[in-house]
Amino acid sequence: MALYEHVFLARQDLSQQQVDALVEQYKGVITANGGSVGRIENWGLKSLTYRVKKNRKAYYTLMDITCPPAALNEMERQMGLSEDVLRFLTIKVEAHEEGPSAMMQKREERSERGGFGDRDRGDRGPRSFGDRADRGPRSFGDRDGGDRGPRRPRETVEGGAE
16 A cells, blocks of 8 residues: 555634544545554644635644555545645655654754754855955946046036036
8 A cells, every 4th residue: 555645724714623523534534445544743723825715824734644546536535525625735655754744843853953054065165255355346437537538517518507
C-alpha cells in the first residue's frame, strides 16, 4: 500500500469538535476501503494568505495515511463534495516522518537547526560592507560643463528675466 501525507483546511466557523468529527468521518472512509490512518495533527485555526470561498481563516489538519489509491480517491471525492472542507492536498511519500511535523515543533527547536544568519556562504566568502568606501565618491557627471556646455545665469536666457 502507498503512503500519503494529507492536509485539509476546514471552514473557520466550525467548532473544534466538528473538525474532529470530519477527521473521524474521513478516517472511517479510509479504514472501510482497506487503509489505515496513522498520525493526526490539528494545527488549529490559522489565517489564510488570501480569501478562500469567503473565508479568511481555516482549521488545518494533517493526516498520515497508508491506503490503496482507491480509498484515497473516495476520501478526496467526499471532501470535494463537502462544504466544510475548503481545500485539501495529498502528497505521496516514501516514509512517514517520526515525531511532530515542522508546524508543531516549538520555535526554539526550529531555531536550533540554524537560521538564515548561520548559512555557509560557500566560495563567496564573508560579507563585508566596507568595499564601497574603496570606490571613492560617486560622480554625477560634470556639473560645470559636461555635454551641454557652460551654464548661463537665468537673466541671460532668451525670453527675458524673471
